[in-house]
């Protein structure tokens with residue numbers, strides 16, 4: 285699997301592809317859906333380099349919502365063309381609510397993947413340099 289897809293879909297660190305972005309891997313444990321590691325537990329990548337970094341992930345989430353809405357509309361139109369608009373809106377609301385924990389995390393992972401390159405060989409170097417920097421403080 286391509287690194288960007290693996291990182292985005294499985295919520296792995298975009299730099300090493302080994303560390304998890306979220307401590308609880310199941311996004312449907314709703315208490316922990318938004319809880320995220322501050323740094324990669326394997327390579328030490330800072331997941332939030334500046335305050336408000338993940339505001340940009342809302343654009344990705346918006347694109348997901350539009351794509352899901354279009355897909356649900358097309359399926360609805362093909363499978364149940366005689367039903368009304370209200371039934372479509374109820375169905376769309378249910379689908380979006382059920383998918384929202386996964387799309388929330390995936391949007392953050394995709395946003396982080398826009399700015400971080402896959403560098404599997406540098407994971408130990410960066411981890412070591414970060415540990416040295418941490419010990420100097």
Ligand SMILES: [Zn+2]
Pocket residue numbers: 297298299300301302303324325326327328329
């Ligand atoms: Zn990592």
